[in-house]
Amino acid sequence: MSARGVILVITEQREGKLNRVSYETITAAQKIAAETGWSVEAVVMGAQVSVAAGEIAAKKLEKVYQIHSPALGQYTADGYIAALKPFLAEKLPSLVLFPHTYQVRDFAPKLALALDRPLISDAVSYKYESGKLLFTRQMFQGKFVADVSFSGEPPYFATVQAGSFRADQAENGPAPAPIETVHAIIENSSIRVKPHEMYKEAKQAVDLTQAEIIVSVGRGIKEQKNIEMAAKLAEALGGELAASRPICDAGWLPIERQIGSSGQTVSPKLYLALGISGAIQHLVGMKGSRSVIAVNKDPEAPIFDIADVAVVGNLLEIVPALIEEVKKAKAEA
Amino acid sequence: MKILVCIKQVPQKDAPLKLNESGSWIREDVSYEVNEPDAYALEEALRQKEKNGGEVVVVTAGPARAQQVLREALAKGADRAIHLEGDEFVRLDPASTAKAIAAAVKSENFDLIFTGLQSDDYGYAQTGVLLAEVLGWPHSTIILHIAKEGDGLKLKRELESGYFQDMEMPLPAVLTIQSGGNKLRYATLMGIKQAKNKPMTKLGWADVASAVGKNGLKIERLYIPVKQKRTETIDGPPAEVARKLVDKMRNEMRIL
Structure with missing residues (x-):
């Protein structure tokens, strides 16, 4: 040395x-x-x-x-x-x-x-x-x-x-x-391996990087049919729907909606994380968001460490109530 | 092909973890499961065997409780298991784990070794790559698809930001497997029954200690992260939570 x-x-x-x-x-x-x-x-x-x-x-x-x-x-x-x-x-x-x-x-x-x-x-x-x-x-x-x-x-x-x-x-x-x-x-x-050119698979039909509001779902959504609920919330807010890796792996949402190290990196005005625990690979894709609201049933979920607003509870009950409330607010405005 | 799959037992995803009294490690009286990427590595190995024939062997390094993940792998279709059993394998650095596994299988001629791309507990993402170095083999990481072509393999690797890359690679090789490449199978009742009669080799720390050497990393302390952000907690019945959230969206975040 x-x-x-x-x-x-x-x-x-x-x-x-x-x-x-x-x-x-x-x-x-x-x-x-x-x-x-x-x-x-x-x-x-x-x-x-x-x-x-x-x-x-x-x-x-x-x-x-x-x-x-x-x-x-x-x-x-x-x-x-x-x-x-x-x-x-x-x-x-x-x-x-x-x-x-x-x-x-x-x-x-x-x-x-x-x-x-x-x-x-x-x-x-x-x-x-x-x-x-x-x-x-x-x-x-x-x-x-x-x-x-x-x-x-x-x-x-x-x-x-x-x-x-x-x-x-x-x-x-x-x-x-x-x-x-x-x-x-x-x-x-x-050099024992022979690499070929890099390529992209999915045409990036959705550019989440430009979205101002993102509603993102994780494992806590439990069943594929509940995705619809999150989609309705995104629609009510005028935002885009996104997901953590397990949701895309399961085929519940297409891979071009995946946020994280293997997906897109976003920094919207609001990132609403539903049932996302907050694994490092996900956080690196969204921690630049201006505001983060996280809903999770586990009070220890790491997503709460970077959230501005934490809701510990059942998202299947909170999301429908939130959709109604957002619609009401939009109607008033 | 003869394939070794390295699997690890980790705390269950939503298990509430607590620090032990000395703050040096977690309390180990929690529920455990197989590390998820390792489950995908096993799935890929079983599919390769179905396509190309051969043998699938699973190995884990950990205390007695870790035998459970080997039993599950045997029930899903692995042919035999190797358990590096002992508390010494907990908190080991990744190079030592790689050396221990290499020592345990040195008399066997595997064509391929799979690991998950990283573990959900320590998250080093190193053991597979290091195993390749110990064995002097080529490797590739974050693999989604494997096809046998001639004497070698054609692989699909995941890169960052939605990119992929195909590559060709000779055998033997070590591959770290990404989650989600396949659909995981369940163990059948027949499989669970057959697993009881499948061979399980047990090795202890003494069997591999001379190959392992000194731990290169030391975990000085483990603690709950200091929060960087002020987080406001909202609770109450769903309707009330919804009202409070909309109020914040309108007046503080100004997005409504």
């Missing part, structure tokens, strides 16, 4: 564009650096990354590494690990931070174990206590949080949950950070 600790942020880009959670991870790294006195460096990787590297270099960073190779053009876990393992073994940073994306979930645990180091996944915050770095992560579907520490020597690995830090708080540097080019040597034979 170098004399001064280094936090290395492995960013994620697609077609030359860095995603928002990469910037959020830079913010997390800068905050940790401010407490630990460590410096922050970033990695951009791919087949052609100079644009993305130039973009991230505007942030307050000690250095930006652009790791490139034709073999990194399309993501594979084998390719990414082949590029990063020797790089990290040489640099030995104190901490390696990643955005917690589907892609990172696919390779970061393997990379960490290839270097015989532990990884704390899906961190929502951190603590620096008497020289010890802890990451806070949700457990038991968000009902509890845990402060987790690493044992052994650095480098330590952690992934940061989307929405845990603010991208617009990533500080710019006084001058662009120096960019160092790293040519990754990746044998074609080391």
